[in-house]
Amino acid sequence: MIKRIEHLGIAVESIEESLPIFETLFSASCYKQEVVESEGVRTAFIQIGESKIELLEAISLDSPIAKYLEKNRGGFHHIAFEVDNLEDELDRLRNEGFTLIHQSPKDGADNKRIAFLHPKSTKGILIELCQEKKSDTD
Numbered sequence: 519m520i521k522r523i524e525h526l527g528i529a530v531e532s533i534e535e536s537l538p539i540f541e542t543l544f545s546a547s548c549y550k551q552e553v554v555e556s557e558g559v560r561t562a563f564i565q566i567g568e569s570k571i572e573l574l575e576a577i578s579l580d581s582p583i584a585k586y587l588e589k590n591r592g593g594f595h596h597i598a599f600e601v602d603n604l605e606d607e608l609d610r611l612r613n614e615g616f617t618l619i620h621q622s623p624k625d626g627a628d629n630k631r632i633a634f635l636h637p638k639s640t641k642g643i644l645i646e647l648c649q650e651k652k653s654d655t656d
């Protein structure tokens with residue numbers, strides 16, 4: 519089940535340059551910066567009420583963010599929805615005919631397991647599904 523919008527992903531040329539602008543805009547501080555090597559991105563998260571903004575900067579030329587910025591100026595990149603069971607949602611959407619970029623969950627930033635849907639099956643919108651990783655103490 520899809521529960522809520524978890525965050526919006528925004529592609530930026532430089533977190534160093536963009537983060538202070540967004541921190542001032544939202545009057546909130548970044549609570550986490552993290553590199554996700556497998557996606558070729560550096561991320562920075564800002565909490566705004568119950569929602570989050572994720573800034574994404576490319577750390578390599580073959581990063582999806584580098585490719586995005588070749589075609590677009592920085593800006594809206596993806597919308598992430600929190601789900602209660604990522605495997606179940608991926609199965610459901612695969613059966614509904616959606617194309618998945620990740621066939622099974624992978625590790626993402628901010629203590630999440632994630633998977634992306636291919637924008638060709640959503641009329642161009644890049645959608646991330648995410649689920650909080652269970653801590654060992656749960």
Ligand code: ZN
Pocket residue numbers: 525526527572596598646
């Ligand atoms: Zn994201």
